[in-house]
Amino acid sequence: MAEQTELLGPDELERAAALIRDGRLVVFPTETVYGLGADAGNREAVRLGFAAKQRPPDNPLIVHLGGLAGLSAVAEPVGALERALLQTFAPGPFTLVLPRAAGVVAEVSAGLATVAVRVPLHETARRLIALSGRPVAAPSANRSGEPSPTDFAAARAAMEGRVAAILDGGECRFGIESTVVRVDHEARRVVVLRPGSVTVEMIGTALLELAAGPAEHGAGVPDDDSRERAGWSEYGVSYSASQGNAPSGSEERTALSPGTRHAHYQPRAKVYTLPPNLREDCIPADVGRRVGAMVLAPTPSWPELDTRFVRVFGNSEEYGRFLYRSFAWFDSVGCDAIIAELPEAHGVGIAVRDRLIRAADGRRAPCR
Ligand code: TXA
Ligand code: MG
Numbered sequence: 012m013a014e015q016t017e018l019l020g021p022d023e024l025e026r027a028a029a030l031i032r033d034g035r036l037v038v039f040p041t042e043t044v045y046g047l048g049a050d051a052g053n054r055e056a057v058r059l060g061f062a063a064k065q066r067p068p069d070n071p072l073i074v075h076l077g078g079l080a081g082l083s084a085v086a087e088p089v090g091a092l093e094r095a096l097l098q099t100f101a102p103g104p105f106t107l108v109l110p111r112a113a114g115v116v117a118e119v120s121a122g123l124a125t126v127a128v129r130v131p132l133h134e135t136a137r138r139l140i141a142l143s144g145r146p147v148a149a150p151s152a153n154r155s156g157e158p159s160p161t162d163f164a165a166a167r168a169a170m171e172g173r174v175a176a177i178l179d180g181g182e183c184r185f186g187i188e189s190t191v192v193r194v195d196h197e198a199r200r201v202v203v204l205r206p207g208s209v210t211v212e213m214i215g216t217a218l219l220e221l222a223a224g225p226a227e228h229g230a231g232v233p234d235d236d237s238r239e240r241a242g243w244s245e246y247g248v249s250y251s252a253s254q255g256n257a258p259s260g261s262e263e264r265t266a267l268s269p270g271t272r273h274a275h276y277q278p279r280a281k282v283y284t285l286p287p288n289l290r291e292d293c294i295p296a297d298v299g300r301r302v303g304a305m306v307l308a309p310t311p312s313w314p315e316l317d318t319r320f321v322r323v324f325g326n327s328e329e330y331g332r333f334l335y336r337s338f339a340w341f342d343s344v345g346c347d348a349i350i351a352e353l354p355e356a357h358g359v360g361i362a363v364r365d366r367l368i369r370a371a372d373g374r375r376a377p378c379r
Pocket of ligand 1: 041043044045046047070071072073106108120123125126127129149150151152187188189190191204205
């Protein structure tokens with residue numbers, strides 16, 4: 012049944028915070044994508060959130076904090092390396108899986124003993140969470156399976172009539188969901204469960220820097236802390252790329268991050284991926300009546316494609332920022348197929364590839 016949704020400006024944070032405290036749902040902006048927020052300690056509110064986006068109950072939610080001060084209420088115990096990673100990447104598009112504490116209801120974690128925690132960078136998000144005084148459980152504010160909203164209009168299109176309020180925070184700076192990681196101490200690695208704008212390379216660099224310790228202690232006598240820290244340089248970063256929705260990348264990743272097994276990020280138009288460095292040899296064959304294309308600069312010369320429906324991105328960051336908005340635009344102009352050139356697999360390119368391959372459900376552009 013449709014609910015009257017309040018549309019709020021960034022100066023109406025008090026109202027939004029009161030709704031969260033009241034156990035209602037509030038869609039709010041973050042630097043990645045818009046989130047569908049509920050009080051993480053309120054079982055009924057969390058259930059409403061699952062219902063509003065028709066999310067499978069076995070797919071856990073991320074708990075958002077206003078800052079690391081509130082960490083112990085939601086996650087415990089937090090190891091030294093885990094804390095150091097959070098101190099490095101929070102606030103930002105980074106989510107860490109930790110043991111779940113009492114302040115978070117089991118439904119948030121879909122019954123798992125762990126909880127995913129993130130401190131958003133977006134000022135409006137952080138102020139909303141701080142004002143509400145609650146940890147805020149928030150999946151992306153899309154309906155299950157669809158692309159995540161990355162601006163106010165898309166958030167309205169997805170959630171108006173299903174939530175108490177939608178808070179306007181403009182366009183999301185990164186445009187793709189946060190990097191989700193967990194630390195596997197036995198295997199001595201940081202496992203990337205979902206790639207994002209905090210890249211595999213950035214995490215690797217952080218491990219080396221954290222192992223070296225703060226500069227002022229460099230010449231001092233090694234203490235217990237510095238010995239533990241030094242061991243962090245042996246930790247690797249691992250990520251295994253997805254092959255589409257089914258079957259998902261690796262058995263292990265699916266078991267540990269249940270969200271990665273569900274269909275995801277799909278616009279109405281059928282998406283077909285085109286591997287990098289293939290464009291000269293491949294003029295995409297007919298895949299639909301009105302075909303959109305997303306490519307990296309420079310623009311390829313594909314005479315068959317209607318140039319009105321081509322989006323060109325300067326680099327992977329820009330590709331990520333405009334990815335879901337481009338999907339929505341192709342749908343709005345009636346494209347029935349989208350050919351998406353995959354970026355190279357490094358940096359943010361890894362995350363963009365992941366979203367595109369899932370959106371395409373493994374389909375590749377046929378070449379003529
Ligand atoms: O950028 C983001 O992370 C956005 C904004 C709103 O913060 N949120 C988001 O949430 O993308 P959602 O629910 O769409 O994706 C959460 C991801 C899923 O892949 C889920 O499986 C994983 O995080 N996840 C959540 N809790 C987990 C846990 N306890 N263990 C492993 N993976 C978990
Ligand atoms: Mg999502």
